[in-house]
Each structure stands twice: as C-alpha cells, then as structure tokens.
Amino acid sequence: MSESLRTAALRAEIERCRQLVDPLLLEPSRQAAVAPEHLRRAVVAYLERPAKRLRPALLMLSCRALGGDERQALPAAAAVELFHTWTLVHDDVIDNDAVRRGQPTVHTAAAAWARRDFAAAPAAAAAYGRDVAILAGDVQQAWSNAMLLSCARQGVPAPLVLALCERLQTVLNYRLLEGEMLDVQFSLQPLESITEEDVLRMLHLKTGVLLEFAATTGGAIACGRLPDEDAAVAALGRFAGLCGLAFQLQDDILGIVGDEKA
Secondary structure: OOHHHHHHHHHHHHHHHHHHHHHHHOOHHHHHOOOOHHHHHHHHOOOOOOOOOHHHHHHHHHHHHOOOOOOOOHHHHHHHHHHHHHHHHHHHHHHOOOEEOOEEOHHHHHHHHHHHHHOOOHHHHHHHHHHHHHHHHHHHHHHHHHHHHHHHHHOOOHHHHHHHHHHHHHHHHHHHHHHHHHHHHHOOOOHHHOOHHHHHHHHHHHHHHHHHHHHHHHHHHHHOOOOOOOHHHHHHHHHHHHHHHHHHHHHHHHHHHOOOOO
C-alpha cells in the first residue's frame, strides 16, 4: 500500500471513531445538567467545534489492536477527549490565547458575554472570562472522571475501571500538570539554562503522557491488564508517547514559522 493510501486509510479510521464518540460528548441530557447558561456554553464550546478526536481514536484503535471490543471502550474514549478539553481551556487562560480552532477561546468568549449581558467594564469582563474558563475546565475534568467510571456499565470489570480512574487522577493528572508548570517556569528562565533534554521532557509531559494514557487504557480494556502487567499494553503506551512528542514538536515549530491560513 502506498504512503498516500495508508494516510487516507488512517484518516478514515480516525473519522469513523469520531462519529462513534461524538454522540457521547454532545449528548443533550449531559449538557442540560450544567448551569447557569454561560457555564454550560463554556463547557461545550470546544466540543462543538470541528476536531479530529485523535485521542479517542487512539484509545479505540489500541483496544482493537489487542483484540478488544471498541464499543466497550467508547466511554473511556470520550473521557480522554474531555480530559484533553479541560487542559486546553485552562492552557488558553495561561497563554492568554484569543483563538482556538478558528473561534474565540472560552475565556475570550465569556468576557464578551459579560460585556453583553452584564454591561461589564473591560477589566471586569476579562476577569469574568477567566473565572468562567476555570470553572468550565473543572466541570470538564469531573465529567471525564464520570465518563471513565461508566465503562463498568459497558462490561469492563469494575476493579479495572477503578484502577484506570486512579491512573487518570494520579499518574496522568500529576505528570501532565508537571509539564504545564515546567512550561510556565521555562518562560521565566534564561534560555541558556534550559537544555534540550529539559524541553523534550516538558513536551512529553504536556502532550505525550495523555496519548500514552489513551493507548494503554484502550489496551487495558482489551486484555484486562494494566501496562505494568502486560508487555503489549506497555508497548502501545511507549509508541503513543513518542507520537505525542513528535506532534508537539511539529505543532510548536508551526507556531513559530507556520502560515496560519495554510
């Protein structure tokens, strides 16, 4: 198979996974549980925008790769996308970014809602936008936990589900936030004090560990064992982590020299 055909086949698989997971992410009853309206709109804002759903696809394809039923893994796939989304919302606040996926970031949009609905002055509106984004990210993280726990209703053994939830909230959460904190600190340090190894570690923690978690979770659901219990599950995690590092390197390079329209 040629390179172009392999790429087209991979994209088709990612799109197929997206179509399966989106109904879970955009289910109206789940949205209706979040109030008031500004918070609800903030929580679903990024989920409603076009996205590849790469992390859910990685989880589902890893499950299939080890002979599992990807339908059992659907709630976990939605959970990793929700986890990814709250990190984006908070990261946009930290970076003061105004645009995400071609539209205003959550904190920027919420500031506009404050000006429109409450006639807030610019400084008060900016503070409101930041506060809404922080709260929206908190809701999304809680939703991610609940979604992962619901795998038990899909036939995944409860002890395995609990172990995966523990890994989400300790191994993944701690390491990803460590990477974000390093990124913040690096911006205040002299450039010559930061080594290539420092940068690669930070990028792996910011991006690679979530892809690693997605792959190992899919593999664990397939075979009923965690990465420290199964060599194949661990191998999927290593592969996905390196893919995440490569992606982040490319993304950062494009951020410096890329043409946004292209």
